[in-house]
Amino acid sequence: MGLQIDIPAVLANHAALAAKAPGARAAAVVKADAYGLGATRVAPALYAAGVREFFVALAHEGRAMRAHLPEDAQINILSGHMEGEDLAGLTPVLNSPAQFFRDRAMRPGGRFAIQLDTGMNRLGMEAAEWAAIRDEALAARPAFIMSHLACADEPDHPANAAQLAAFRAMTDECGVPRSLAATGGILLGPDYHFDLVRPGIGLYGGLPFAQAQPVVRLSLRVIQTRDVKAGEMVGYGASWHASRDSRIATVDAGYADGVLRALSSSGVSLFAGDAACPVVGRVSMDLITVDVTDLPEVPDALDLICPQQPIDRLADLAGTIGYEILTSLRQRYQRTYL
Structure with missing residues (x-):
């Protein structure tokens, strides 16, 4: 089985999103191992293309990446300054007064940023x-102040305008660079761009950036094929029976590899070129069974993620979102970087 990751497509997607916010610096969100695609490969390529600001969720992600990026790359930690963490060479995005005072006590003069809650009620x-610490925080010179939109993938949602107004009310006249927009926020337009934008899912080929170049192809090897008579079952629970004499291929991935069990009996297919081969029976831990009866010849591998079935189509069939499809991909895949 093989996971092909198109680095030039990541760079093209970053450039396209950056071009939509020409007045802002364009960072890159590479948390969760670059959404499952390999941060130690993706981040250096983005750096070489000119990106200097990166965002991860946790300090240990930042420390792992620090060895792969030059010193002038800024690695921002969205969880902030948690007690006992090593933040050498990293920038915590401080989410509470307690984090602010802890950080200033332990790292006086160290680079930091501030996150504000503008209505999402999650972090910040x-x-x-x-208001209680604003003057002291601004005197310490944060690198930037940010917030995060809850509904940016729904352009007409009233929460977007409400959060924008709240962000402006909390930060106007601060004299500090500001950041509100991730991928969806970039697409909302210039009012949301401020000084720094934070593209994430759009870099990796996902919605809401519908114009994104596809980044991932997931090919699964055919281990075995067999003839199944009409009426015979396939897979756990005897949940599928052949309606005709069929040819069934078994491929080498399952829910242990991030192919969600919810894709069982969902209408999902694997592809041989443009030919769709329906998944039949249940997705199991390491194996998937596929109806290849209509193929003139069974190839050595079939594609699960490909231009014919991109990540968000797979997400729709699984009842989830493209983010989960990407971040669920496991390390058992042989990875190839273009």
Whole structure:
């Protein structure tokens, strides 16, 4: 089985999103191992293309990446300064007054940023908390102040305008660079761009950036084929029976590899070129069974993620989102970087 990752497509997607916010610096979100695609390969390529700001969720992700990026690359930690963490060479995005005072006590003069909660109620300081420490925080010179949009993938959602207004009310006249937009926010337009944008899923070929170049192809090897008579079962639970004499291929991946079990009996196919081969029976831990009856010849491998079935189509069939499809991909795949 093989996972092919198109680095030039990642770079093209970054350039396209950056071009939509020409007045802002364009960072790159590479958390969760670059959404499952390999941060130690993706981030250096983005750096070589001119990116200097990177975002990860956790300090240990940042430390792992630090060895792969030059010193002038800024690695921002979205979880902030958690007690006992080593933040050498990293920038915590501080989410509460407690984190701010801890960070200033332990790293006086160290680079930091601030996150504000503008209505998502997930991370960041609420308006009253920010007002209480605003003067002291600004005097310490944060690298930037950010917030995060809850509904940016729904352009007409009223929460977008409400969060924008809240962000402006909390940060106007601060004299500090500001950041509100991830991929969806970039697509909302210039009002949301401020000084720094943070493209994430759009880099990797996912919605809401519908114009993104595809980045991933997932090919699964055919281990065995067999003839199944009409009426015979295939797979666990006898959940599928052949309606005709069929040819069934077994391929080498399953839910242990991030092919979600919810894709069983979902209408998902594997592809031989443009020919769709339906998945039949249940997705099991290491194996998937596929109806290849209509193929004139069974190839050595079939594609699960490909231009005919991109990540968001697979997500729709699984009842989830493209983010989960990407981040569920496991390390058992042989990876090839273009």
